[in-house]
Amino acid sequence: xxxxxxxxxxxxxxxxxxxxxxxxxxxxxxxxxxxxxxxxxxxxxxxxxxxxxxxxxxxxxxxxxxxxxxxxxxxxxxxxxxxxxxxxxxxxxxxxxxxxxxxxxxxxxxxxxxxxxxxxxxxxxxxxxxxxxxxxxxxxxxxxxxxxxxxxxxxxxxxxxxxxxxxxxxxxxxxxxxxxxxxxxxxxxxxxxxxxxxxxxxxxxxxxxxxxxxxxxxxxxxxxxxxxxxxxxxxxxxxxxxxxxxxxxxxxxxxxxxxxxxxxxxxxxxxxxxxxxxxxxxxxxxxxxxxxxxxxxxxxxxxxxxxx
Amino acid sequence: xxxxxxxxxxxxxxxxxxxxxxxxxxxxxxxxxxxxxxxxxxxxxxxxxxxxxxxxxxxxxxxxxxxxxxxxxxxxxxxxxxxxxxxxxxxxxxxxxxxxxxxxxxxxxxxxxxxxxxxxxxxxxxxxxxxxxxxxxxxxxxxxxxxxxxxxxxxxxxxxx
Numbered sequence: 448x449x450x451x452x453x454x455x456x457x458x459x460x461x462x463x464x465x466x467x468x469x470x471x472x473x474x475x476x477x478x479x480x481x482x483x484x485x486x487x488x489x490x491x492x493x494x495x496x497x498x499x500x501x502x503x504x505x506x507x508x509x510x511x512x513x514x515x516x517x518x519x520x521x522x523x524x525x526x527x528x529x530x531x532x533x534x535x536x537x538x539x540x541x542x543x544x545x546x547x548x549x550x551x552x553x554x555x556x557x558x559x560x561x562x563x564x565x566x567x568x569x570x571x572x573x574x575x576x577x578x579x580x581x582x583x584x585x586x587x588x589x590x591x592x593x594x595x596x597x598x599x600x601x602x603x604x605x606x607x608x609x610x611x612x613x614x615x616x617x618x619x620x621x622x623x624x625x626x627x628x629x630x631x632x633x634x635x636x637x638x639x640x641x642x643x644x645x646x647x648x649x650x651x652x653x654x655x656x657x658x659x660x661x662x663x664x665x666x667x668x669x670x671x672x673x674x675x676x677x678x679x680x681x682x683x684x685x686x687x688x689x690x691x692x693x694x695x696x697x698x699x700x701x702x703x704x705x706x707x708x709x710x711x712x713x714x715x716x717x718x719x720x721x722x723x724x725x726x727x728x729x730x731x732x733x734x735x736x737x738x739x740x741x742x743x744x745x746x747x748x749x750x751x752x753x754x755x
Numbered sequence: 756x757x758x759x760x761x762x763x764x765x766x767x768x769x770x771x772x773x774x775x776x777x778x779x780x781x782x783x784x785x786x787x788x789x790x791x792x793x794x795x796x797x798x799x800x801x802x803x804x805x806x807x808x809x810x811x812x813x814x815x816x817x818x819x820x821x822x823x824x825x826x827x828x829x830x831x832x833x834x835x836x837x838x839x840x841x842x843x844x845x846x847x848x849x850x851x852x853x854x855x856x857x858x859x860x861x862x863x864x865x866x867x868x869x870x871x872x873x874x875x876x877x878x879x880x881x882x883x884x885x886x887x888x889x890x891x892x893x894x895x896x897x898x899x900x901x902x903x904x905x906x907x908x909x910x911x912x913x914x915x916x
Contacts, residue, residue, distance in 0.1 A: 451776045451777070476780075479778060542881050706876045710892060
């Protein structure tokens with residue numbers, strides 16, 4: 448069981464082309480906790496995987512909310528989430544991951560949202576409201592406002608400001624003011640907005656969230672390599688630092704795995720050419736001369752040939 | 756001559772969860788079903804929804820973890836691992852779990868047989884956002900089969916059978 452099984456318990460329109468989904472456990476069991484700014488992957492039935500920021504209050508233990516903007520020019524993920532998933536339907540999701548956290552110790556948080564990029568800031572605002580944190584949310588939008596019901600209380604309190612960009616984008620430096628010590632600024636939205644933000648704000652006081660999360664940085668000594676299965680003859684070119692298990696599964700190799708941390712021994716495979724980079728803690732030196740643990744192994748050479 | 760047991764422990768905490776990844780829920784009492792598992796838990800055989808349920812294992816009906824191991828992890832690594840976070844069902848006090856593999860013992864009125872030591876899993880770090888995989892190696896608890904079922908309550912004795 449690699450995913451969390453959820454049921455769509457409610458869906459409502461939330462601004463232009465936006466559907467707000469409320470996901471819950473089938474029995475209403477609490478869901479794993481998430482940090483403000485975190486996102487989850489939605490695993491769609493057609494195999495697409497889509498990341499969405501959690502936009503509900505992290506203190507609501509039994510529900511996750513995501514807002515899906517319909518992208519008609521996309522590959523069908525958001526269209527299915529609008530038209531294919533009915534209330535009561537089931538959706539597999541990942542554990543929450545937070546690549547866009549609130550800065551610990553900042554005395555003031557400035558949020559810059561482009562359109563649907565407002566979503567992570569809604570979970571951050573809920574957490575800061577509870578903790579008594581100081582923040583201001585700038586929402587840049589063109590025409591109709593995204594998430595109007597969720598923004599209404601913030602607008603009423605003066606903790607959110609709308610900027611319709613139909614007449615041009617406001618000057619970001621003027622919006623944010625000077626980057627005083629203790630002021631952290633965050634941006635989430637289209638690539639152009641993020642680039643402009645990064646150009647005017649010091650990097651050590653900035654956090655940005657891309658709509659598509661960037662790939663994880665590989666280990667400094669990792670190299671790209673070709674994974675070859677000697678028996679089936681199948682192969683795959685892998686970027687530096689790619690974990691082996693998903694690649695083996697994609698190549699149709701039936702490899703057992705359990706701890707996925709290099710200690711249980713379940714995914715031991717014989718290697719023929721490499722050499723592998725051994726990162727397990729289960730094989731003895733003599734065993735490493737012939738075998739490796741696929742869950743944690745890498746490759747020091749251009750080809751890793753496995754006896755599979 | 757009667758042999759005096761060398762150890763006598765107690766049930767410190769009880770936890771179950773319905774499905775993989777979901778938070779563990781603290782319980783006052785749990786219901787053990789012989790040959791199956793715990794009522795409402797993810798690894799009850801027949802209704803399994805655990806992370807490892809694709810790999811059936813008859814000896815994984817109930818799992819135990821030493822409260823002393825939580826203290827050792829705090830002492831050795833400075834990591835606060837809470838009883839609801841190790842993801843085993845029964846947190847024990849005063850029970851030498853690692854010595855019980857292959858043996859039978861009483862958990863309250865229930866009779867268990869220890870099948871193997873538990874192994875930590877990398878996915879617990881994902882769930883907890885704490886680096887506990889290494890600290891849990893060799894002190895990750897015990898997997899057991901339920902030979903005689905019944906109700907187990909907080910404070911129940913644990914003793915050799």
